[in-house]
Amino acid sequence: MSGKALRLEGLTKRYGAVTAVDQLNLNIPPGIIFGLLGPNGAGKTTTLEMTEGLRRPDEGRVWLGEVDLIRHPAEAKRRFGVQLQTSAFFELLTVKETLELFQSLYSHPLRVGDLVGRMDLEEKRNARVDGLSGGQRQRLALAVALVNDPEVVFLDEPSAGLDPQARRNLWEVIVGLKAEGRTVVLTTHYMDEAEMLADRLAIMDHGRVLDEGAPRELIERHLPAAVIEVDRSTGIGTDTNLPALVRIEEREEVMALVTQHLEDTLTGLVAWASQHGRQLTGLKTRSATLEDVFLELTGRSLRE
Template sequence: MAASPELARPPQPDGVPVIDVHDVRKSYGDVRAVDGVSFQVAPGEIFGLLGPNGAGKTTTMEMLEGLHPPDSGRLTVLGLDVSHRAREIKERIGVQLQTPALFPQLTVEELLRLFGSFFKRHLDVEMLLRLLDLEEKRTARSKTLSGGQGQRLSVALALVNDPEVVFLDEPTTGLDPGARRRLWQVIGDLKAQGRAVLLTTHYLEEAEELCDRVAIMDHGRILDIGTSDELIGRRFHERAVQFDTIAALGTETMVGLPGVVRHKTEDGSTVLYTRDVPETIGGLLRAASAVGTEPRNLLVRRATLEDVFLELTGRALRD
């Protein structure tokens, strides 16, 4: 699944965002699904909307795809206003919905040809089959595909019109780790071909690995936007020392350890943010042996988006 030369696209003009969302709101009854969201996606950028279920990621994405009108605010894709020029936009974007929506009785190849016929411009079916590793499944009816195969077919269908912007809604949900890595490769290649990608995910690792920039969403709002490094750097200059919580050591002992700036206890594990890792670990080991034990599952790491998310929302983002 290396970058395919057949897919190379001329570079987009610089400076003009391919996606521009400005103060968009959308309510369903009393629920404010999207509550004043603004962001921009640059040409050739992979932009991730990260957040738990119900954060408003999918609603934001589907408004950009022209599937729901916003209550207020402005949505622009490829410089075109979504509320007036949806048809033109749909011609040039690729869409993968959260649930693979496929005619169950049609085969993989038939579906690719069918969707190709909806667009003025379309890619070679053989090439798409090769790209998404679906050649062996070409004559299989879509209802017989496994979760991962269905997900890959959905991505292939999103690419059928050689799109300039690709919308992927939780593309790797339900995939095993190997399949997830392979799909990341394909998405990375899209960027290499000069396409912009907007994806939603609730996998922090995926956002960190794949996205140039990330918007963290919760309760219909964007809490912060930036590269992983920016998001982490804004809050954490420290390293994190993490271990299974030792009940005998109280909060005062933790905060009193050398180098420790802050500490958090979450789900049976303690995280110490420190400016001086060796000093902190030395102090921890001494404190632990004083109460007759030693720290289990001790690890030292940089702060991650997980820490950022915890900091921003007060709770962990779980798969």
């Protein structure tokens, strides 16, 4: 793989009064797994579609190395491999026929044997698409995305609807793509997936990038220490004052105390409980996760 950086400059897309993507800038170095993390409606898919050439941005440029892909969309189509959020293929064709059909669209395609081998579809080579399971369809969609030996692979919510085993297999495949020197750009709203796979992450909401960096970096930058959780029945309010506390959040069943210094806050909490005669039921401490970063940045949960 030659390795060219992918740059999005000031990408903007408006639908009437709604700005779906707003002056978005991203610099994606070659050969990494780049994650776009955000809730539904954050503008991840629109961003991906403008980059892939499916949608024309109202403003902005997309560069692959020195090539302006908005001006030369054919280049994007030649060099990119795309897995759409809903990938449908002709139901009555076999896996092999489907791959052959997509091979015919490119000048230097990979061989069918390699593709089915890598995606573990050998047994299903002559099975019709309508007889494939969800996981097998997903692997076929990935195989089709790789047919043209692409430099950049776009995966839009690749693990949506997969069972845990299939997700793990998919992650292995994605890591394998990086090992071959390809750049992988994926969207997800699964924290663990983003944390596990992505070398770099951009957290998006309302069409903007809120922050960008390696997953650990983002956590450290926004949440230096930890989270203490106690049951709501404890009666602690969001306005309770404790040492080293960043803030207190009401989550579904628990109160989450986000802190910069775990020991100080914990000591304070114990003192508060004995002073007010309360039991600290369900007390639990953990280090901050991307979920907490996300809440910190957007004020809302990823699955909202």
